[in-house]
Amino acid sequence: MEHIISPIALYLVCGIGAVGVALALPRRAQSKTIEYLGAIVLAAAFGLAALLLGLKATESGEPMPNFFFYPFAIIGIGASVRMITHKRPVYSALYFIMTIIASCGMYLLLSAEFMAFALIIIYAGAILITYLFVIMLATQAPSSDAEEKLDEVDAVAREPMLACGIGFVLVGLITTAMFRGIGDLPPVEMSQSQAANSVLAQLPKKVDKILEREGLLEEGWSVARDHETGLAKIDVDARTIEIVLLGQDSHGHDAVSSSRTITADEWPESLAANNLDRLGFNLLNDHPMMIEVAGIILLMAMLGATVLARKHIELEDDLKAAQARRLGTMFNDGNNGFDDGYDEPQATGGQA
Amino acid sequence: MMHAFESIQIAQSGLAQLAFPSEMSNSVLAPYLFVSAAMFAIGLVGFLTRKNMIIMFLCTELMFQAAGLALIAFGRQHLGSDGQTFVIFVLCVAAAEAAMALALVVLLFRHRESLSASAWKELNG
Numbered sequence: 001m002e003h004i005i006s007p008i009a010l011y012l013v014c015g016i017g018a019v020g021v022a023l024a025l026p027r028r029a030q031s032k033t034i035e036y037l038g039a040i041v042l043a044a045a046f047g048l049a050a051l052l053l054g055l056k057a058t059e060s061g062e063p064m065p066n067f068f069f070y071p072f073a074i075i076g077i078g079a080s081v082r083m084i085t086h087k088r089p090v091y092s093a094l095y096f097i098m099t100i101i102a103s104c105g106m107y108l109l110l111s112a113e114f115m116a117f118a119l120i121i122i123y124a125g126a127i128l129i130t131y132l133f134v135i136m137l138a139t140q141a142p143s144s145d146a147e148e149k150l151d152e153v154d155a156v157a158r159e160p161m162l163a164c165g166i167g168f169v170l171v172g173l174i175t176t177a178m179f180r181g182i183g184d185l186p187p188v189e190m191s192q193s194q195a196a197n198s199v200l201a202q203l204p205k206k207v208d209k210i211l212e213r214e215g216l217l218e219e220g221w222s223v224a225r226d227h228e229t230g231l232a233k234i235d236v237d238a239r240t241i242e243i244v245l246l247g248q249d250s251h252g253h254d255a256v257s258s259s260r261t262i263t264a265d266e267w268p269e270s271l272a273a274n275n276l277d278r279l280g281f282n283l284l285n286d287h288p289m290m291i292e293v294a295g296i297i298l299l300m301a302m303l304g305a306t307v308l309a310r311k312h313i314e315l316e317d318d319l320k321a322a323q324a325r326r327l328g329t330m331f332n333d334g335n336n337g338f339d340d341g342y343d344e345p346q347a348t349g350g351q352a
Numbered sequence: 353m354m355h356a357f358e359s360i361q362i363a364q365s366g367l368a369q370l371a372f373p374s375e376m377s378n379s380v381l382a383p384y385l386f387v388s389a390a391m392f393a394i395g396l397v398g399f400l401t402r403k404n405m406i407i408m409f410l411c412t413e414l415m416f417q418a419a420g421l422a423l424i425a426f427g428r429q430h431l432g433s434d435g436q437t438f439v440i441f442v443l444c445v446a447a448a449e450a451a452m453a454l455a456l457v458v459l460l461f462r463h464r465e466s467l468s469a470s471a472w473k474e475l476n477g
Contacts, residue, residue, distance in 0.1 A: 004382045021394065025401055046390070053383050062379035073387045080391055080414055084398030089406050096410055099391070103421050106384065110428040115436050119420075122443055127413065127450045134454045135406055138461040157401040167397035174389040178422075182378050182385070188431055275436075282433035283440065290437070294444040301448030305455035311462075 003060055004179045009052050011172050016045035018168035024085045025160040035085070046077060066109050076102035087154045089135045096131075097124045113275045197236045199273045199281045204232035207241065207271065214268040221245050224259065239264035376429055384425040392418035404467050405460065409453040416446045 023038030050070065057064050079098035086092045100123045107116035157163075200207060204223050211217045224233040224242040233242040240261050247257030283291070315323075395414035402408055420439045427435015457467070464471045 004379065017390070021397055025397075049386060050383070053379075053386070057379040060379070062377050065380045065383050069383060073383070076387060077390055077394070080394045083414065084394060084402060084407070084411060089404055089410075092407050092410060096414065099414065100417065103391075103417055106387070106421060107424055110384070110424050112424050112428070112436050112439075115424065115439050118440070119443070122447065123413075123417075127447055130450055130454055131406065131410060134457055138406070138458055138467060154402075154404050154407075156403070158403055160401050163397050163400035166400070167393040170396060171389045171393040174392065175386055178385045178389065179382060182381055182429075185378075185429065188375060188429075275433075278433045279436050283437045286434070287437055290441055294441060297448045298444060301451045305451040308452070309455035309458050 005052050005056055007176065010175060013045050013049045014168040014172040017042060018164040020045055021081060022160045022164040024081060025157040026085060026087050026155055028156055042081060069109055072102045072105035093128055093131050093135060097128050100124050111275060114279055197273050199277055201231045201234045202281065203277060207232055210271050216262060216266060239267045381425055381429050385422060388418045388422040403469055405457050405469050406467060413446060416442055
């Protein structure tokens with residue numbers, strides 16, 4: 001890990017970060033000054049981390065992350081710290097949405113476009129709205145004179161020093177383990193174009209469409225397909241595509257009347273599988289079991305939440321009896337032979 | 353500074369350019385992992401220190417988020433889609449957890465009229 005950041009510097013950064021978060025956490029009789037001090041210490045810690053990582057990278061001539069990584073990281077970490085230090089739950093939830101949007105930015109930089117937008121829709125749009133609903137449901141309405149008074153629950157943190165110590169020892173350990181580990185990662189076996197285009201063979205129609213748009217396919221031509229597997233005959237390594245003109249032989253069967261190979265020089269730049277193609281194939285081809293498991297988890301969660309949160313309505317006994325009597329008379333007056341069993345004894349006796 | 357300028361140009365040329373992954377060096381991966389670890393620890397600290405049950409569960413969501421970022425970063429490193437697939441699964445677990453946790457919070461709030469986790473001390477052992 002020496003080539004990424006020196007361990008001593010990493011532990012120093014973690015220590016400063018711990019002090020910053022501990023200062024910023026809510027406490028009794030907290031002054032704004034301490035809070036600002038905490039924020040400044042925290043900013044210093046992460047600034048130091050960014051500086052150290054950047055210096056090491058320039059020293060060894062390695063590339064640095066995209067410029068936009070830095071604002072997203074600052075917003076993400078800043079909003080998550082504000083989330084755990086804010087005294088009002090609604091603001092905490094809103095800061096969490098900000099964290100999510102910042103990490104969506106990082107997903108975009110890591111070329112995971114589909115997940116970035118799915119995250120906004122699912123997290124910010126669905127899960128967080130549920131949280132906001134519950135925050136509003138499960139809070140007492142403030143009485144008019146005590147409007148600005150905070151709940152005792154939200155105003156004081158429990159053991160801030162200890163928790164920050166533990167938390168940032170954990171950052172040190174996780175980052176040490178990961179930075180050591182990424183040196184030993186196996187080399188990526190696929191070439192760049194292979195990784196991007198290995199699913200293209202399974203998408204012959206998409207290839208047809210792109211080639212047509214690029215003017216490489218004339219009328220009646222299409223990409224050659226393997227007879228047994230139905231895969232398109234594309235060589236991703238050599239960047240060649242086999243295309244055929246289908247005609248009919250003397251017996252009226254489909255037959256190849258002419259064929260040609262699109263060479264690497266002609267290979268259009270726009271012919272590449274996008275993130276969604278690759279993700280979809282990965283999900284449905286390689287992890288079909290996971291979809292089933294996810295379905296079961298969601299079903300169980302739905303059942304569990306319904307059972308847990310339902311309200312037991314306790315009716316008074318005489319109210320219950322009155323309801324039953326009303327139902328009973330309603331059916332008996334119509335004289336339709338219904339007996340719901342809730343009726344008074346003499347009424348049921350009469351029926352029998 | 354040159355680097356920043358190039359990045360802005362890449363961003364301006366649109367997502368189509370970014371969508372085509374090239375190999376990523378460890379020095380690019382490391383900052384993402386650092387952010388992910390820091391977010392995880394902040395979530396943990398929040399879970400340990402705050403007394404409000406809703407915020408405690410919000411902090412577990414933050415930890416899920418940090419795990420997702422690490423998954424995506426490692427998946428990008430390997431030029432594969434497995435990391436993103438696992439994030440879909442993490443999202444699903446997070447949604448299930450949110451539903452259960454919030455149902456529980458509503459249930460507990462009905463009994464004690466308080467969101468404090470310490471209102472349920474006698475559940476210990």
